[in-house]
Structures are given as structure tokens and as C-alpha cells.
Amino acid sequence: MTEEMIHLAYDPEFDFRDLPKVSLHDHLDGGLRPQTIIDLAAEGGHELPATDAEALGEWFRESADSGSLPRYLETFDHTLAVMQTRDALIRVAREFVEDLAADGVIYGEVRYAPEQHLREGLSLDDVVDAVQEGLDQACETLNNEGHPIQVGQLLSAMRQADRGLEIAQLALRHRGRGVVGFDIAGPEDGFPPSRMKDAFDLLAENLFPATVHAGEAAGLDSIKDAILVGRATRLGHGVRVAEDIEIEFGGVDDDGETLDQDTGLVSLGPVANWVRERGIPLEICPSSNLQTGATAGFGEGIESHPIDLLVQTGFNVTISPDNRLMSGTGLSDEFELLVEAFDYDLEDLLDLTLNAAEAAFVPLEMRELLVEYINDYYADLLDEDDDEDDDEDYEEI
Structure with missing residues (x-):
């Protein structure tokens, strides 16, 4: 472990929240504040498993920490129940951006399924407009306060429903007005992207980007379908692409040399090779x-x-929190987790952040600004570490 890694993992003065970040896989209905859920539930008469913010937050984390995606998704019954009015959506979206900013995010994409917010009479367009109003309110305030941040919407269509084409049309109607991409979410296993082929065809005809949940609850076939049918420009999670990677220890390399037992020879199957060689970004949420x-x-x-x-x-790996409430996490927490588990240093975190910035669904000019801002921040931070190392060397001499 290098001195820089020790600094990151154990220096109490280092705050991961200070690092500029890009979050690409962040669910609106998975990122509510517990107190907000309590407030909105009281207004709407929805019964909760706990009425204390701390206890409610713990209930969400424990329910989600089951190792089962279906049970994990059950926790959304309560968040969705309190997100059925215009005012509620505005508040949730506004607070979501505030929480992103507190996490160090300078660009984020928030995803949710508009079709799940229609119980109280809102139309699909009403839902998107309300969320955008909340995002705009928070972004304007934060930018005026000196925290640069921009947040775009990703509209998700639920796999188990039959509204994919309708949501794709909705996304296109709001193109240029806050919606930057399309997604499909919900139970992955048994509901392949090919069920929504008409939606993906429409998006492709209109050159509108899509990220597809794939390689989470289902494996390589799901990833392949997302690429071929969904024309996915990013993969939501995509982590199970690793099932198409083989490592042979003690094998023979291309030059005919026998490798020792500690050296692995990596080979990629067709799906993994396609994803890697084309640099398809993976939105991994550890x-x-x-x-x-x-x-x-x-x-x-x-x-x-x-x-x-x-x-x-x-592989083109990016890091995101997925559902901040259910996982009790943020992007800063995910970074710290990787530092502690894999000894990642500042340059590793920089690479992951740049990958995300370059994969954002915004115009090239915006991506270049993000990259410049991130590089400048890390350059100053790395220079500080170099100066500290020089001082230590001088003292030793």
C-alpha cells in the first residue's frame, strides 16, 4: 500500500465528499430522505413501518440487505406511495439534487419511471415537468451558492409493463427540456429488452441515447440483448459481463512461455470482448x-x-450509488469502499470519474468542461501529495 493510499483510506482529514464526481446510475425513488418520506406519508395517509427518521432509514437498509433483488425492489412500495403529487415530486427532486451536491457530484443523471407516479391523476408529462421543476430549483440555488452542478433526467420504462413505446415517446417530447436519455428497469430476469423492441427502434431512429439495466439479475444473454436490441450506449450495472472472462493460472502465453502459478492469462468470451473493445460504459454500483x-x-x-x-x-468502468436510501450510501461512500477493498489511489478514482464524465448523456462541449474541471481539481490534489512527499524526504535527509 502506498503512502497516498494510506492517506486516502485512513487520514481523518481527507473527505471523499470533496472530490468532484459524476453519478450516472441514481434512482430518484431510491434516494429519498427518511424524514421526507415521513412528512409526505403523513400528508397522504400512507402507513409506514416506522415513523422515526433514523428507524425508518434503518428499516430500508435492512430490508434491502437481503441478497434478493425482488425483496430489494419491494422497498420501493413506500417511496413510490409518497411520490404521487406534483408538490411531492418537486420536493423529492429538489432534495435529491441537494444531496448530490453534498456528495460532491457536479453532474448527475437521475432516473425514475414516470408511469409509477400516476395514481393521483398526474399525466406522464405532468410527472416529468414536476421533477424538472425540482431539479431546476435546486441547481439554480446551488450554482448561485458556488457549487457547480447539472442534473439530467433518464426516463425508465418498467420491464413488466407494456408502456415502453409510450415512455420512449415521452422522452423524445422532453428532449432538450431536461430529459437526456431512456432506460428500462424492474425485474430483469424473464423480461428482456427485446420485449420493448418498438421503443428502442423509435429511439434509434431519433438518435436518442439509451442505457439499459442488464447484467444484474440476469447474465450474458441479457447483456447481449441490451446491446443488439436496445442499442445500449451504456449498461446499467453490467457487472455480470465478468462471467464471460476466464483466467488461467500457470498457462502458456502468446510467446509459448509457461506462466507461474501466480500469473493469470485472461481470455474474454464474445460478449465481454464486444463490451470491452467498444468501450461500452458499465454503470457499476458496488x-x-x-x-x-x-x-x-x-x-x-x-x-x-x-x-x-x-x-x-x-473495461470502461464507472461507479454510481444506485439507490442511496436502500443501500445507505452515496458516491463518496462507494469510493471509500473501493479504496479500502482494492487499495485504489487518487489516480484510480480520477480514472473512474473521467470514465463517467465522458459517458454522460450531454453534448461534447459539456463533457469536455466536466473533464477539465475534474482534471484540474485532481491535479491540485496530486500536487499537494507530491509536495508532502518532498517535505517528508527532506526531513529524512
Whole structure:
């Protein structure tokens, strides 16, 4: 472990929240504040499993920490129940951006399924407009206060429903007015992207980007379908692409030399090779993957998560929190988790952040500004570390 890694993992003065971040996989209905749920539930007469904010937050985390994606998704029954009015959506969206900013996020994409917010009479367009109003309110305030931040909407269509085309049309109507991309969410296994082929065809005809949940609850076939049918420009999670990677220890390399037992020869199957060679970004959410069992096939605990394998073998890896409430996490927490588990240093975190910035669904000019801002911040931070190392060397002399 280098001195810089020790600084990151154990220096009490280092705050991961200070690092500028880009969050690409962040669910609006998975990121509410517990107190907000309590307030909105009281207004709407919805019964909750707890009425104390701390206890309610703990209930969400425990319910989600089951290793089962279906049970994980059940926690959304309560968040969705309190997100059925215009005022509620505005508040939730506004607070969501505030929480992003507190996490160090300078660009984020928030995803949710408009079709799940119609119980109290809102139309699909009403839902999108309300969320955008909340996002705009928070972004304007934060930018005026000196925290640069921009947040775009990703509209999700639920896999088990038959409204994919309708949501794709909705996304296109709000193109240029806050909506930056399309997504499909919900139970992955048994509901492949090909069920929404008409939606993906329409989006492709209109050159509108899509990210597809794939490689989380289902494996390589789901990823392949997301690429071929969904024309996915990013993969939501995508972590199970690692199932298409083989490592042979003690094998023979391309030059005919026998490798020792500590050296592995990596080979990629067709799906993994396609994803890597085309640089398709993976929206990996480490804590969430552990909770839902997405990485159970690789072992238990963060140390067995294949993210480091994907990083080391050249995949385009980005990091996101997925559902901040259910996982009790933020992007800063995910960074710290990776530092502690895999000894990542500042340059590793920089690479992951730049990957996300370059994969954002915004115009090239905006991506270049994000990259410049992030590089400048890290350059100053790395210079500080170099200066500290020089001082220590001088003292030793």
C-alpha cells in the first residue's frame, strides 16, 4: 500500500465528499430522505413501518440487505406511495439534487419511471415537468451558492409493463427540456429488452441515447440483448459481463512461455470482448450489487466483487450509488469502499470519474468542461501529495 493510499483510506482529514464526481446510475425513488418520506406519508395517509427518521432509514437498509433483488425492489412500495403529487415530486427532486451536491457530484443523471407516479391523476408529462421543476430549483440555488452542478433526467420504462413505446415517446417530447436519455428497469430476469423492441427502434431512429439495466439479475444473454436490441450506449450495472472472462493460472502465453502459478492469462468470451473493445460504459454500483446478489457468483463481500477484474482488464468502468436510501450510501461512500477493498489511489478514482464524465448523456462541449474541471481539481490534489512527499524526504535527509 502506498503512502497516498494510506492517506486516502485512513487520514481523518481527507473527505471523499470533496472530490468532484459524476453519478450516472441514481434512482430518484431510491434516494429519498427518511424524514421526507415521513412528512409526505403523513400528508397522504400512507402507513409506514416506522415513523422515526433514523428507524425508518434503518428499516430500508435492512430490508434491502437481503441478497434478493425482488425483496430489494419491494422497498420501493413506500417511496413510490409518497411520490404521487406534483408538490411531492418537486420536493423529492429538489432534495435529491441537494444531496448530490453534498456528495460532491457536479453532474448527475437521475432516473425514475414516470408511469409509477400516476395514481393521483398526474399525466406522464405532468410527472416529468414536476421533477424538472425540482431539479431546476435546486441547481439554480446551488450554482448561485458556488457549487457547480447539472442534473439530467433518464426516463425508465418498467420491464413488466407494456408502456415502453409510450415512455420512449415521452422522452423524445422532453428532449432538450431536461430529459437526456431512456432506460428500462424492474425485474430483469424473464423480461428482456427485446420485449420493448418498438421503443428502442423509435429511439434509434431519433438518435436518442439509451442505457439499459442488464447484467444484474440476469447474465450474458441479457447483456447481449441490451446491446443488439436496445442499442445500449451504456449498461446499467453490467457487472455480470465478468462471467464471460476466464483466467488461467500457470498457462502458456502468446510467446509459448509457461506462466507461474501466480500469473493469470485472461481470455474474454464474445460478449465481454464486444463490451470491452467498444468501450461500452458499465454503470457499476458496488454496494447495491452486494445487496441484490448480483455478484454472488463471484463470492461474498466487496473483496470478491469483480469490479477490480473489470478495471484491470480494460473495461470502461464507472461507479454510481444506485439507490442511496436502500443501500445507505452515496458516491463518496462507494469510493471509500473501493479504496479500502482494492487499495485504489487518487489516480484510480480520477480514472473512474473521467470514465463517467465522458459517458454522460450531454453534448461534447459539456463533457469536455466536466473533464477539465475534474482534471484540474485532481491535479491540485496530486500536487499537494507530491509536495508532502518532498517535505517528508527532506526531513529524512
